[in-house]
Amino acid sequence: MRELALHVLDIVQNSVEAQASRVEIAVEEDVAAGFLKITIADDGRGMDEEMVRKVQDPFVTTRRTRRVGMGLPLLASAARQTGGTVTVESAPGRGTVVTATFGLHHLDRAPLGDMAATVAVILAGNPGLALRYRHRRGDSEFVFDTREIERQAGPVPWGDPQAAAWTRKTVAEALRALEPLGHGPGNAGPVKTGGGT
Amino acid sequence: MKSLEELEKIRKQAQEALKVREGQKPVRIVVAMGTCGIAAGAREVMTTILEELAARSLSDVSVTQTGCMGLCEQEPLVTVEKPGQPAVTYGNINAERARRIVAQHLVNDAVVGEWVVATKR
Ligand SMILES: Nc1ncnc2c1ncn2[C@@H]1O[C@H](COP(=O)(O)OP(=O)(O)OP(=O)(O)O)[C@@H](O)[C@H]1O
Numbered sequence A: 001m002r003e004l005a006l007h008v009l010d011i012v013q014n015s016v017e018a019q020a021s022r023v024e025i026a027v028e029e030d031v032a033a034g035f036l037k038i039t040i041a042d043d044g045r046g047m048d049e050e051m052v053r054k055v056q057d058p059f060v061t062t063r064r065t066r067r068v069g070m071g072l073p074l075l076a077s078a079a080r081q082t083g084g085t086v087t088v089e090s091a092p093g094r095g096t097v098v099t100a101t102f103g104l105h106h107l108d109r110a111p112l113g114d115m116a117a118t119v120a121v122i123l124a125g126n127p128g129l130a131l132r133y134r135h136r137r138g139d140s141e142f143v144f145d146t147r148e149i150e151r152q153a154g155p156v157p158w159g160d161p162q163a164a165a166w167t168r169k170t171v172a173e174a175l176r177a178l179e180p181l182g183h184g185p186g187n188a189g190p191v192k193t194g195g196g197t
Numbered sequence B: 001m002k003s004l005e006e007l008e009k010i011r012k013q014a015q016e017a018l019k020v021r022e023g024q025k026p027v028r029i030v031v032a033m034g035t036c037g038i039a040a041g042a043r044e045v046m047t048t049i050l051e052e053l054a055a056r057s058l059s060d061v062s063v064t065q066t067g068c069m070g071l072c073e074q075e076p077l078v079t080v081e082k083p084g085q086p087a088v089t090y091g092n093i094n095a096e097r098a099r100r101i102v103a104q105h106l107v108n109d110a111v112v113g114e115w116v117v118a119t120k121r
Protein backbone atom coordinates (compact mmCIF):
# COMPACT_ATOMS: atom_id res chain seq x y z
CA MET A 1 0.00 0.00 0.00
CA ARG A 2 1.22 3.50 -0.78
CA GLU A 3 0.19 4.87 2.61
CA LEU A 4 -0.01 3.50 6.14
CA ALA A 5 -3.43 5.17 6.28
CA LEU A 6 -4.61 2.73 3.60
CA HIS A 7 -3.52 -0.20 5.77
CA VAL A 8 -5.53 1.35 8.61
CA LEU A 9 -8.61 1.54 6.39
CA ASP A 10 -8.09 -2.09 5.38
CA ILE A 11 -7.58 -3.42 8.92
CA VAL A 12 -10.66 -1.53 10.13
CA GLN A 13 -12.54 -3.20 7.26
CA ASN A 14 -11.69 -6.53 8.92
CA SER A 15 -13.22 -5.21 12.16
CA VAL A 16 -16.37 -4.17 10.31
CA GLU A 17 -16.62 -7.56 8.64
CA ALA A 18 -16.25 -9.12 12.12
CA GLN A 19 -19.38 -7.16 13.20
CA ALA A 20 -17.55 -4.72 15.43
CA SER A 21 -19.66 -1.89 16.87
CA ARG A 22 -16.68 -0.04 18.28
CA VAL A 23 -13.21 0.51 16.80
CA GLU A 24 -10.27 2.36 18.32
CA ILE A 25 -7.39 3.52 16.16
CA ALA A 26 -4.27 4.80 17.89
CA VAL A 27 -1.26 6.22 16.06
CA GLU A 28 1.86 7.08 17.97
CA GLU A 29 4.91 8.75 16.44
CA ASP A 30 7.85 8.56 18.82
CA VAL A 31 10.74 10.52 17.35
CA ALA A 32 13.16 9.83 20.19
CA ALA A 33 12.64 6.08 20.11
CA GLY A 34 12.39 6.13 16.30
CA PHE A 35 9.20 4.15 15.87
CA LEU A 36 5.69 4.65 14.59
CA LYS A 37 3.05 2.46 16.18
CA ILE A 38 -0.46 1.84 14.95
CA THR A 39 -3.02 0.00 17.06
CA ILE A 40 -6.48 -1.01 15.88
CA ALA A 41 -8.75 -2.51 18.50
CA ASP A 42 -12.29 -3.74 17.92
CA ASP A 43 -15.12 -5.44 19.79
CA GLY A 44 -15.98 -7.75 16.90
CA ARG A 45 -16.40 -11.51 16.96
CA GLY A 46 -12.70 -12.23 17.49
CA MET A 47 -10.70 -15.26 16.42
CA ASP A 48 -9.72 -18.52 18.08
CA GLU A 49 -6.12 -19.36 18.93
CA GLU A 50 -5.47 -21.33 15.80
CA MET A 51 -6.80 -18.56 13.55
CA VAL A 52 -4.67 -15.97 15.34
CA ARG A 53 -1.61 -18.15 14.77
CA LYS A 54 -2.36 -18.60 11.08
CA VAL A 55 -3.72 -15.20 10.22
CA GLN A 56 -0.46 -13.69 8.98
CA ASP A 57 -0.29 -16.44 6.38
CA PRO A 58 -1.82 -15.20 3.11
CA PHE A 59 -3.51 -18.52 2.51
CA VAL A 60 -5.79 -18.04 5.44
CA THR A 61 -9.08 -16.28 4.96
CA THR A 62 -12.72 -16.83 5.80
CA ARG A 63 -13.83 -14.84 2.77
CA ARG A 64 -15.40 -16.86 0.00
CA THR A 65 -14.71 -14.61 -2.98
CA ARG A 66 -11.05 -15.65 -3.20
CA ARG A 67 -8.82 -18.15 -1.47
CA VAL A 68 -6.22 -15.79 -0.08
CA GLY A 69 -6.52 -13.08 2.56
CA MET A 70 -4.10 -10.28 1.86
CA GLY A 71 -4.80 -7.58 4.43
CA LEU A 72 -2.84 -8.78 7.45
CA PRO A 73 0.05 -10.33 5.43
CA LEU A 74 0.50 -7.02 3.55
CA LEU A 75 0.57 -5.08 6.80
CA ALA A 76 3.06 -7.54 8.30
CA SER A 77 5.45 -7.24 5.36
CA ALA A 78 5.15 -3.44 5.34
CA ALA A 79 6.10 -3.41 9.03
CA ARG A 80 8.90 -5.96 8.72
CA GLN A 81 10.61 -4.17 5.88
CA THR A 82 11.11 -1.22 8.25
CA GLY A 83 12.40 -3.36 11.11
CA GLY A 84 8.99 -3.45 12.79
CA THR A 85 6.49 -6.13 13.71
CA VAL A 86 2.79 -6.94 13.70
CA THR A 87 1.04 -8.67 16.55
CA VAL A 88 -2.55 -9.90 16.65
CA GLU A 89 -4.31 -10.51 19.95
CA SER A 90 -7.79 -11.95 19.80
CA ALA A 91 -10.24 -14.31 21.41
CA PRO A 92 -13.70 -15.46 20.31
CA GLY A 93 -16.29 -12.97 21.54
CA ARG A 94 -13.59 -10.75 23.01
CA GLY A 95 -12.60 -8.66 20.01
CA THR A 96 -9.25 -8.18 18.32
CA VAL A 97 -6.25 -5.91 18.73
CA VAL A 98 -3.83 -5.51 15.83
CA THR A 99 -0.60 -3.68 16.65
CA ALA A 100 1.90 -2.69 13.96
CA THR A 101 5.21 -0.97 14.60
CA PHE A 102 7.34 0.65 11.92
CA GLY A 103 10.81 2.11 11.90
CA LEU A 104 9.90 5.81 11.85
CA HIS A 105 13.04 6.87 10.00
CA HIS A 106 13.37 3.80 7.81
CA LEU A 107 13.61 4.55 4.10
CA ASP A 108 11.22 1.74 3.20
CA ARG A 109 8.46 3.05 5.43
CA ALA A 110 5.46 4.25 3.46
CA PRO A 111 4.28 7.73 4.48
CA LEU A 112 1.45 7.89 6.99
CA GLY A 113 -0.70 9.37 4.25
CA ASP A 114 -4.18 10.82 4.44
CA MET A 115 -5.59 9.68 7.78
CA ALA A 116 -8.37 12.28 7.49
CA ALA A 117 -9.67 10.64 4.30
CA THR A 118 -9.38 7.20 5.90
CA VAL A 119 -11.43 8.23 8.95
CA ALA A 120 -14.02 10.04 6.83
CA VAL A 121 -14.50 7.03 4.53
CA ILE A 122 -14.76 4.58 7.46
CA LEU A 123 -17.48 6.68 9.08
CA ALA A 124 -19.36 7.46 5.88
CA GLY A 125 -19.51 3.78 4.97
CA ASN A 126 -20.31 2.61 8.51
CA PRO A 127 -22.45 5.33 10.06
CA GLY A 128 -23.41 3.19 13.08
CA LEU A 129 -19.82 2.50 14.10
CA ALA A 130 -18.43 4.12 17.26
CA LEU A 131 -14.95 5.24 16.25
CA ARG A 132 -12.19 6.68 18.36
CA TYR A 133 -8.99 7.89 16.70
CA ARG A 134 -6.14 9.00 18.90
CA HIS A 135 -2.94 10.40 17.42
CA ARG A 136 0.11 11.24 19.47
CA ARG A 137 3.21 12.87 18.08
CA GLY A 138 5.91 13.59 20.65
CA ASP A 139 4.18 15.56 23.40
CA SER A 140 1.16 16.62 21.37
CA GLU A 141 -1.98 14.58 20.94
CA PHE A 142 -5.53 14.75 19.72
CA VAL A 143 -8.54 12.49 20.04
CA PHE A 144 -11.42 12.25 17.57
CA ASP A 145 -14.18 10.25 19.25
CA THR A 146 -17.58 9.94 17.61
CA ARG A 147 -19.30 9.19 20.93
CA GLU A 148 -17.74 12.20 22.60
CA ILE A 149 -18.71 14.39 19.62
CA GLU A 150 -22.30 13.14 19.76
CA ARG A 151 -22.40 13.70 23.53
CA GLN A 152 -21.58 17.35 22.89
CA ALA A 153 -23.36 17.97 19.59
CA GLY A 154 -26.20 15.44 19.56
CA PRO A 155 -26.67 12.67 17.01
CA VAL A 156 -24.65 13.05 13.79
CA PRO A 157 -25.70 11.60 10.40
CA TRP A 158 -22.21 10.18 9.78
CA GLY A 159 -23.22 8.65 6.44
CA ASP A 160 -24.25 12.02 5.00
CA PRO A 161 -21.82 13.42 2.39
CA GLN A 162 -21.73 16.79 4.19
CA ALA A 163 -20.91 15.03 7.46
CA ALA A 164 -18.14 13.12 5.68
CA ALA A 165 -16.68 16.42 4.48
CA TRP A 166 -16.88 17.73 8.06
CA THR A 167 -15.07 14.66 9.42
CA ARG A 168 -12.34 14.95 6.86
CA LYS A 169 -11.81 18.65 7.50
CA THR A 170 -11.90 18.27 11.28
CA VAL A 171 -9.38 15.43 11.38
CA ALA A 172 -7.08 17.14 8.86
CA GLU A 173 -7.06 20.32 10.96
CA ALA A 174 -6.33 18.39 14.15
CA LEU A 175 -3.42 16.60 12.42
CA ARG A 176 -1.99 19.88 11.19
CA ALA A 177 -2.11 21.24 14.74
CA LEU A 178 0.19 18.49 16.04
CA GLU A 179 3.78 19.56 16.59
CA PRO A 180 6.06 18.98 13.62
CA LEU A 181 7.88 15.67 13.66
CA GLY A 182 11.35 17.27 13.67
CA HIS A 183 14.56 15.29 13.53
CA GLY A 184 15.19 11.99 15.24
CA PRO A 185 18.43 11.49 17.13
CA GLY A 186 21.13 10.32 14.77
CA ASN A 187 18.77 10.76 11.88
CA ALA A 188 20.59 11.69 8.71
CA GLY A 189 18.01 13.93 7.11
CA PRO A 190 14.72 15.63 7.63
CA VAL A 191 11.86 13.28 8.33
CA LYS A 192 8.97 13.52 5.99
CA THR A 193 5.65 13.73 7.76
CA GLY A 194 2.79 11.97 6.15
CA GLY A 195 0.50 14.91 5.10
CA GLY A 196 -2.21 14.53 2.47
CA THR A 197 -1.76 12.73 -0.78
CA MET B 1 -16.61 25.24 19.24
CA LYS B 2 -17.45 26.36 15.73
CA SER B 3 -17.06 22.99 14.09
CA LEU B 4 -19.67 21.48 16.40
CA GLU B 5 -22.14 24.17 15.33
CA GLU B 6 -21.56 23.12 11.74
CA LEU B 7 -22.69 19.63 12.73
CA GLU B 8 -25.98 21.05 13.96
CA LYS B 9 -26.59 22.49 10.49
CA ILE B 10 -25.62 19.25 8.78
CA ARG B 11 -28.03 17.31 10.99
CA LYS B 12 -30.91 19.67 10.22
CA GLN B 13 -30.30 19.45 6.48
CA ALA B 14 -30.09 15.67 6.66
CA GLN B 15 -33.37 15.51 8.61
CA GLU B 16 -35.11 17.69 6.04
CA ALA B 17 -33.80 15.58 3.18
CA LEU B 18 -35.10 12.51 4.99
CA LYS B 19 -38.57 14.04 5.18
CA VAL B 20 -38.57 14.85 1.48
CA ARG B 21 -37.75 11.33 0.42
CA GLU B 22 -40.00 9.69 3.02
CA GLY B 23 -41.22 6.28 1.84
CA GLN B 24 -39.01 6.35 -1.27
CA LYS B 25 -36.38 3.69 -1.74
CA PRO B 26 -33.00 5.42 -1.77
CA VAL B 27 -30.45 5.15 -4.52
CA ARG B 28 -27.44 3.20 -3.29
CA ILE B 29 -23.83 3.45 -4.35
CA VAL B 30 -21.64 0.60 -3.13
CA VAL B 31 -17.86 0.85 -3.17
CA ALA B 32 -15.89 -2.41 -2.81
CA MET B 33 -13.43 -2.06 0.09
CA GLY B 34 -11.61 -5.38 0.33
CA THR B 35 -7.82 -5.21 0.36
CA CYS B 36 -7.88 -5.53 -3.44
CA GLY B 37 -10.17 -2.49 -3.75
CA ILE B 38 -8.26 -0.35 -1.25
CA ALA B 39 -4.91 -1.11 -2.90
CA ALA B 40 -6.37 -0.13 -6.27
CA GLY B 41 -7.69 3.25 -5.07
CA ALA B 42 -11.16 2.65 -3.58
CA ARG B 43 -10.67 5.25 -0.83
CA GLU B 44 -10.09 8.07 -3.34
CA VAL B 45 -13.06 6.85 -5.37
CA MET B 46 -15.35 6.88 -2.35
CA THR B 47 -14.02 10.28 -1.22
CA THR B 48 -14.71 11.69 -4.68
CA ILE B 49 -18.24 10.27 -4.79
CA LEU B 50 -19.00 11.80 -1.37
CA GLU B 51 -17.59 15.16 -2.46
CA GLU B 52 -19.58 15.07 -5.66
CA LEU B 53 -22.82 14.25 -3.80
CA ALA B 54 -22.15 17.04 -1.31
CA ALA B 55 -21.41 19.55 -4.07
CA ARG B 56 -24.60 18.64 -5.93
CA SER B 57 -26.65 18.41 -2.71
CA LEU B 58 -27.77 14.90 -3.68
CA SER B 59 -28.93 13.80 -0.25
CA ASP B 60 -31.20 10.98 -1.41
CA VAL B 61 -28.23 8.74 -2.17
CA SER B 62 -26.62 6.43 0.36
CA VAL B 63 -22.99 5.46 -0.10
CA THR B 64 -22.02 2.15 1.44
CA GLN B 65 -19.17 -0.34 1.35
CA THR B 66 -18.78 -4.00 0.67
CA GLY B 67 -15.85 -6.42 0.80
CA CYS B 68 -14.08 -8.16 -2.05
CA MET B 69 -16.53 -9.09 -4.82
CA GLY B 70 -14.27 -11.62 -6.52
CA LEU B 71 -13.42 -9.30 -9.42
CA CYS B 72 -10.09 -8.19 -7.96
CA GLU B 73 -8.43 -7.42 -11.33
CA GLN B 74 -11.12 -4.87 -12.08
CA GLU B 75 -10.95 -2.94 -8.83
CA PRO B 76 -11.89 -0.29 -7.86
CA LEU B 77 -15.49 -1.42 -8.30
CA VAL B 78 -18.51 0.81 -7.86
CA THR B 79 -22.08 -0.48 -7.97
CA VAL B 80 -25.06 1.81 -8.58
CA GLU B 81 -28.44 0.52 -7.42
CA LYS B 82 -31.46 2.53 -8.46
CA PRO B 83 -34.87 1.32 -7.33
CA GLY B 84 -36.65 -0.60 -10.09
CA GLN B 85 -33.51 -0.87 -12.22
CA PRO B 86 -30.84 -3.56 -12.47
CA ALA B 87 -27.78 -2.97 -10.27
CA VAL B 88 -24.86 -1.85 -12.42
CA THR B 89 -21.26 -2.60 -11.39
CA TYR B 90 -18.51 -0.47 -12.89
CA GLY B 91 -14.85 -1.58 -12.92
CA ASN B 92 -11.46 0.17 -13.02
CA ILE B 93 -12.95 3.32 -11.59
CA ASN B 94 -10.83 6.30 -10.61
CA ALA B 95 -11.79 9.72 -9.26
CA GLU B 96 -12.53 11.18 -12.67
CA ARG B 97 -14.66 8.24 -13.75
CA ALA B 98 -16.49 8.31 -10.42
CA ARG B 99 -17.45 11.93 -11.12
CA ARG B 100 -18.79 10.93 -14.51
CA ILE B 101 -20.83 8.10 -13.03
CA VAL B 102 -22.46 10.54 -10.62
CA ALA B 103 -23.21 13.05 -13.37
CA GLN B 104 -24.32 10.59 -16.01
CA HIS B 105 -25.88 7.62 -14.20
CA LEU B 106 -27.14 9.19 -10.98
CA VAL B 107 -28.25 12.56 -12.24
CA ASN B 108 -29.12 11.86 -15.89
CA ASP B 109 -30.13 8.21 -15.55
CA ALA B 110 -27.81 7.06 -18.34
CA VAL B 111 -25.61 4.02 -17.67
CA VAL B 112 -21.96 4.63 -18.64
CA GLY B 113 -21.72 1.52 -20.81
CA GLU B 114 -17.97 1.45 -21.43
CA TRP B 115 -17.04 0.74 -17.77
CA VAL B 116 -19.77 -1.75 -16.89
CA VAL B 117 -18.40 -5.12 -15.71
CA ALA B 118 -21.62 -6.68 -14.37
CA THR B 119 -25.34 -6.05 -14.12
CA LYS B 120 -27.77 -7.78 -11.83
CA ARG B 121 -31.56 -7.74 -11.61
N1 LIG C 1 -10.56 -7.89 13.41
C1 LIG C 1 -10.86 -9.17 13.10
N2 LIG C 1 -11.83 -9.84 13.77
C2 LIG C 1 -12.14 -11.12 13.45
N3 LIG C 1 -11.53 -11.82 12.47
C3 LIG C 1 -10.56 -11.22 11.76
C4 LIG C 1 -10.17 -9.87 12.04
N4 LIG C 1 -9.17 -9.55 11.18
C5 LIG C 1 -8.96 -10.63 10.42
N5 LIG C 1 -9.79 -11.64 10.76
C6 LIG C 1 -9.83 -12.98 10.15
O1 LIG C 1 -8.62 -13.19 9.47
C7 LIG C 1 -8.84 -13.45 8.08
C8 LIG C 1 -7.71 -12.86 7.27
O2 LIG C 1 -7.74 -11.44 7.29
P1 LIG C 1 -7.03 -10.63 6.11
O3 LIG C 1 -7.31 -9.19 6.30
O4 LIG C 1 -5.59 -11.02 6.05
O5 LIG C 1 -7.72 -11.16 4.80
P2 LIG C 1 -9.26 -11.03 4.39
O6 LIG C 1 -9.89 -9.93 5.15
O7 LIG C 1 -9.88 -12.37 4.53
O8 LIG C 1 -9.18 -10.65 2.86
P3 LIG C 1 -8.61 -9.27 2.26
O9 LIG C 1 -8.08 -8.48 3.43
O10 LIG C 1 -7.53 -9.69 1.33
O11 LIG C 1 -9.73 -8.56 1.59
C9 LIG C 1 -10.21 -12.86 7.80
O12 LIG C 1 -10.83 -13.53 6.72
C10 LIG C 1 -10.94 -13.09 9.11
O13 LIG C 1 -11.45 -14.41 9.19
Ligand SMILES: [Mg+2]
Residues within 6 Å of the ligand: A010, A013, A014, A069, A070, A071, A072, B035
Ligand atom coordinates in the same frame (compact mmCIF):
# COMPACT_ATOMS: atom_id res chain seq x y z
MG1 LIG D 1 -8.92 -8.01 5.27
